[in-house]
Amino acid sequence: MASRPTLAFLKTETGSGVLLAAAALIAIIWANSPWAGAYHALTYQKVAVQVGPFAEEMSLAGWVKTALMPIFFFVVGLEIKHEILRGELSNPRRLALPVLAAAGGVVVPALIYLLFNRGAGGSPQGWPIPTATDIAFALAALAVAGPKLPPTLRIFLLTLAIADDLVAVLLIAVLFTADLRFPMLAGAAVTVAVLAAMSRWRTAPYSFWAIGGLLLWGFTLKSGVNTSLAGIAAAFCIPLEPKRTGGQGVLIETMEALHPYVAFFILPVFAFMAAGFALGGAGGGDILGPVSLGVAAGLFFGKQIGVFGAAALAIGLKWARRPTGAKWLELYGVSALCGVGFTMSLFIGALAFPEVDVAREAEVRAGVVIGSVASAIAGMIVLAISAARRTTEETP
Incomplete structure (x- = not known):
């Protein structure tokens, strides 16, 4: 039986999928x-x-990618920590299937992308793009279809997507x-150490964590x-225990407070900023380039x-x-939904191809949208x- 925090996470992710679309x-x-x-001009x-x-x-x-998306990864980190310590990922018997499936869902899409981008004219550095799964979009599609x-x-899909997110991180x-600045890196390490030490101070005001x-x-x-x-590191410092006896854990309270803002504001804003691409492109280049074809094929087939x-x-x-009560056909259908990479794939694509590479950035957007829609x-x-x-x- 899924825990209440997991069920709440599922409900919010499912509801945000329509807004993302x-x-x-x-x-x-x-x-x-x-x-x-x-x-x-706006973006x-x-x-x-x-x-x-x-x-x-x-x-x-x-700014959306750099300042807002870390909050998304903070919430993802909270969910990963909760699932590892108290949820689905804490049970080895339940963990095996989604983790092995997630591994297959990383390796095969990456290989398919590389097939399209080998040799001259290809961009092999984009291979991580089709390895991701968008939790919100995939869960929304599952809720509508079945x-x-x-x-x-649903628990299998959520656990697999969380494992996917961990690989993406x-x-x-x-x-x-790249271009590490070690004094700043040392400052970040010291801050993480202080936050980790603060995890023993359960009654610490939330303003301290902020x-x-x-x-x-x-x-x-x-x-x-x-x-x-930074979002992931901060999340792993948040304590599980409640501030006072009988209350909810600090981690759960934080996740429940932030998750709606992430699901219904941050992710839709990022999708709006990152998804726009010209269908025709330059002579159809956005859709028919090796990057877009590799991403689309990796998501859909891979x-x-x-x-x-x-x-x-x-x-x-x-x-x-096999998930209790599930048929092979349903397991295959959920596997197809894992090809909905969308926000995670767009985020990785923005890292693989910075804004200065406008042509490749457009190909990434086209490939992610086409592959995700086809998979859905x-x-x-x-x-x-x-x-x-x-x-x-069931009908008599």
Whole structure:
């Protein structure tokens, strides 16, 4: 049985999926309208921020990625910590299937992307882009297609997506960190140490955590390390125990307070900023380039093959059990939904191809949107067919 925090997380993620889709659709329509110039002017508008000794200038889209998305990763970090210590990831028997499936869903999409980008003209550095799964979008599609399907499928998808997010964080740390500034990195390390020590102080005011997190973000930004890692690091310092006997844990209270803002504001804003691309491009280049084709194929074909193949192998070898009450067709449908990379894939794509590489950035957007939409449609069709069969079988 899933814990209450997990169920609340599922409900919020599912509800935000529709808003994410709407934000992306508005961005794509605007980017292909006569006012496309205004959309690009908005996203690339330079914004300077100076607070005391801190000074930074970047585009509006850059600020969303650098300043808002770390809050998303903070919430993801809280959920990962909770699931590892108290939730689904704490049970080895339940953990085997989604983790092995997630591994397949990372390796196969990456290989497919590299096939499209080998040789001259390719961009192999984008291979992590199709390895991600968007929790909100995938859960929303599952809720629409199969509201009466076994709840174990939702827990399987959530756990797999969380494992995917953990891999994405590791990839960001290893692949997208350059030009390190060691004094700032030392400041970030000291701040993390202080926050970790504060985890023993359960009654610490939330303002202390906010100030510490903001300080960590500033040091991380100036150190050359991606700021999403600051969110993860801060999350792992938040204590599980409640401030007072009988109350909710500090981690759960923090996650429940921030999650709606992340799901219904930060992620839709990021989707709006990151999803707009020209359908025609320069002679169709945005859609038919090696990056876009590699990303789209990796998400659509790679995720299905990788996730379902790894899951079927694990079940066949008796390393894991199929989700209780779920059929093979439903497991395949959920595997297809894992190809909805969307916000996570767009985020990794923005790191792999900075704003200065406009052509590749447009290809990433096209590939992510096409691959994610195709995966959502395929998964929903398969799950709808299975749900209809269940209804027929139950009818006397």
